[in-house]
Amino acid sequence: MYVSVVLFTADLRLYDHPPLRAALEGARQVVPLFVRDTGVTGAGFATPNRLAFLADCLRDLDAGLRRRGGRLVVRSGDVVEEVCRVATEADADEVHLAADVSAYAHRREQRLRRALEADGRRLHVHDTVTTVVTPGAVTPASSDHFAVFTPYFRQWSAQHVRDVRDAPRAVRVPPGIGSEELPSRAALSGLSPGLAEGGETAGRERLAAWLRSGVAAYEDRHDDLAGDATSRLSPHLHFGTLSPVEVVRRARLTGGPGAEAFVRQIAWRDFHRQLLAARPAAAGADYRTKHDHWRSERTAWDDIEAWRQGRTGYPVVDAAMRQLLHEGWMHNRARLLTASFLAKTLYVDWRVGARHFLRLLVDGDVANNQLNWQWVAGTGTDTRPNRVLNPLAQAGRHDPDGAYVRRWVPELRDIAGPAVHEPWKLGAADRARTGDYPDPVIGLAEGLSRFRQARARDTDDD
Known part of the structure; x- marks a missing residue:
């Protein structure tokens, strides 16, 4: 029996969380860890709206862990340095992490693996945590990724979707692992006035309401601007307060043309991830250039x-x-x-x-x-x-x-x-x-x- 660290990133939930469940299967104790990444801040991605929603998510995650006897450990700094520091403090044998697709995430994973292995620790990276189908799991015969959605969707739809995992009943955290204070949206300025509430609790409530009374009309009404007939689940999928696997499974159980159209939109999300995983430069460079001479911010x-x-x-x-x-x-x-x-x-x-x-x-x-x-x-x-x-x-x-x-x-x-x-x-x-x-x-x-x-x-x- 050993100690594990679970590094939460874009998977801020307890329900259907494969890294957490895997850590709990063999470990005596687990450190649920979130690192406020200075690399993300430096790149300009830590914007007020997302920081506020993140604060909600972390507070809700901590509350869920506390109901199960645990707590969330929050640190700030370089992710690799902070994870290694916590692993040393807890005398942890391994770290569990959800796979991600961006170039930054790949570099972070490689750095973390090297640093942990140098200390004699293991890194386990789990697929299908933030996607339904693993990027690269389905490919055309002539390429490493699909560039057209329709053939991708056909193969995506034929893939087995793993079972949904229950939230753990108990989480035991080793004593003495220090944590920063949880962030609060109240401390932030520059927020959009109508910004929605974050957190797994809010996400699960929205999903249940959507499947109960919204998804049936989705095929007919999803483009109705005034009708506001979309799920509004995208923030929860982005922060991982909802599992895309669970969303797809529950939508398919609901059934009907609306649910089918909704699942197709989840597939678009996976489509873009498999494309970015194969072509990381597309985050900032033309995927297929048209040699445009765009008007710039200065000229326009x-x-x-x-x-x-x-x-x-x-x-x-x-x-x-x-x-x-x-x-x-x-x-x-x-x-x-x-x-x-x-x-x-x-x-x-x-x-x-x-x-x-x-x-x-x-x-x-x-x-x-x-x-x-x-x-x-x-x-x-x-x-x-x-x-x-x-x-x-x-x-x-x-x-x-x-x-x-x-x-x-x-x-x-x-x-x-x-x-x-x-x-x-x-x-x-x-x-x-x-x-x-x-x-x-x-x-x-x-x-x-x-x-x-x-x-x-x-x-x-x-």
Whole structure:
């Protein structure tokens, strides 16, 4: 019987946690450890919204451990140094860790393995903790990863999904292992006012409610901007307060077209992870370059700021950007149309938009965020790389009466019906009622023409 350390990263839960269960199977005592990584802070990923949600998650995880006789140990610093320090203090024989896909995570794992082995300790890395299917477990015959989603999804769907593990009944932590005070969102500033609550308890409650009364309508309503008919589980999947394996298994048990469509979205999450695992440089470089000469932050500053603040003059774009500012979250359809507007209508480098999303999104995730931005920009895996999402057409399809716009753009709340999407066409009296709401920063025809010339080929205006 020995002591183990479980390093929590993006898996802040007790239910269906393979590293914790594996550690408990043979160990006399376990140290549940979270390290506030100075490398993440230095890279700019420790943003207020995600730090607040993380604080909720850590407090909830600690509470769950205490109900089982344990506690969470929190340290700050270099992950490798802190894990080795705790392993020495606890005289631990091994460390358990969930696999991750980013280049940073791979470097961290390699450094940790070398450091532990130098001290005579073992590192165990567990798959299918943050994904349903291990990246690289399914590949096409001609490559080390899938570049097109549909064939990936066919093979992904045919894979066996492991059983869900129960939360442990008891966790015994060795005495004398010091811990920092748990962080609190109350100590943070600059948060989005409508930021959701974090933690496994909140995540499991949301999942249960979603499967009970939301998922059945998902296939028909997932693009309904005003209806807000998506699960909003992405922050919990990002922080690992919910297991993607459990989410998929429970959705499939619920069954029906809505559940099938929802599971397909979880598969997209795994798709992006297998792509990033195979091509780590895609986090910052074009996956498939179109040799674009993007407008930079310096040359397009006014347009970029209008986009960031939700003042482009296109109400559906502005509503989405203001939702992001207020909630630290945005509807998936809105993410697509706002990204298309920046990258293709304004012809601004997709990395500018990806950085802004990562600054605010509570579910800001390198794989999903960067590769979805590349998909929209036409430098990623989209099979129609030159499609342009027309914000007026998108508004007509997904917010036909303008309810989403009126919710987030108060200047336009008195404009009834679909006229709210084109306020520049209002009569003088109605236009005056919109206050200082701006005219469009660019005509759609002008933006489309510029993009066509930049790509030197025909484009689709969708």
